[in-house]
Amino acid sequence: xxxxxxxxxxxxxxxxxxxxxxxxxxxxxxxxxxxxxxxxxxxxxxxxxxxxxxxxxxxxxxxxxxxxxxxxxxxxxxxxxxxxxxxxxxxxxxxxxxxxxxxxxxxxxxxxxxxxxxxxxxxxxxxxxxxxxxxxxxxxxxxxxxxxxxxxxxxxxxxxxxxxxxxxxxxxxxxxxxxxxxxxxxxxxxxxxxxxxxxxxxxxxxxxxxxxxxxxxxxxxxxxxxxxxxxxxxxxxxxxxxxxxxxxxxxxxxxxxxxxxxxxxxxxxxxxxxxxxxxxxxxxxxxxxxxxxxxxxxxxxxxxxxxxxxxx
Numbered sequence: 001x002x003x004x005x006x007x008x009x010x011x012x013x014x015x016x017x018x019x020x021x022x023x024x025x026x027x028x029x030x031x032x033x034x035x036x037x038x039x040x041x042x043x044x045x046x047x048x049x050x051x052x053x054x055x056x057x058x059x060x061x062x063x064x065x066x067x068x069x070x071x072x073x074x075x076x077x078x079x080x081x082x083x084x085x086x087x088x089x090x091x092x093x094x095x096x097x098x099x100x101x102x103x104x105x106x107x108x109x110x111x112x113x114x115x116x117x118x119x120x121x122x123x124x125x126x127x128x129x130x131x132x133x134x135x136x137x138x139x140x141x142x143x144x145x146x147x148x149x150x151x152x153x154x155x156x157x158x159x160x161x162x163x164x165x166x167x168x169x170x171x172x173x174x175x176x177x178x179x180x181x182x183x184x185x186x187x188x189x190x191x192x193x194x195x196x197x198x199x200x201x202x203x204x205x206x207x208x209x210x211x212x213x214x215x216x217x218x219x220x221x222x223x224x225x226x227x228x229x230x231x232x233x234x235x236x237x238x239x240x241x242x243x244x245x246x247x248x249x250x251x252x253x254x255x256x257x258x259x260x261x262x263x264x265x266x267x268x269x270x271x272x273x274x275x276x277x278x279x280x281x282x283x284x285x286x287x288x289x290x291x292x293x294x295x296x297x298x299x300x301x302x303x304x305x306x307x308x309x310x311x312x
Contacts, residue, residue, distance in 0.1 A: 001023070002079055012034075015090045031307050058304050111158040115188075117150040118193075158184070223279045227280070
């Protein structure tokens, strides 16, 4: 089990209690890797105390907040399971009680078994609508990488799927897309997403917008192609308008220049140019960050579980 977290001191104990109850009932050997992504609220101290009394728990502490995508990668890097690895959020919106259904799908021979949301309790209509729209946009422009709709990070992956995923070391990470990119036989398990058990979400609309841009620019060049087509259409419109102005001047004269139309054309062309430059800048910034080859994360401390020397 890989569990990334940031400032989740209110839910750690309850999550671990429910996780232990579910996993012990499966009768399988298991380990949970908690990845503390630079928490500042006491989560680190609580995880240390929990790890001392829980033989199945390992803790990976990052040197600062690197973001959930990097924290998930750190957990996958430190997961020692030889059979399967599961990713789940700690806020209990993804109920641990769904885990047996994911394991059952994996036992049927599927390499990836992902939990697909039927409903989303505790979320407003705006967040539901924007999430719905994002998944549908990605389905249209994703090309060969088809992002399953209404699917988060909650999933089980076979060891070979995890090993394939860990070969992808790009700095701008959109894990939902990377999960889909590696392929392998997959199965969806529907479930009802619960409301957050405690605390506040770390994903405000600004961060969700950043994640959406990350996902779109990481897996498709459609925005660049759209900018090209927009420039072509604008050029054709400008050419047609210019021809009209010339013909009107030749046949009817031009005693008074049209200030409103001139301003409209200038503003239109300027906005198209700036928007196109912005799209190019998004891709150029990602090339710049990839070229620096910085590590995805830095571990300040790794406390392995009591099972670290035994096959998982």
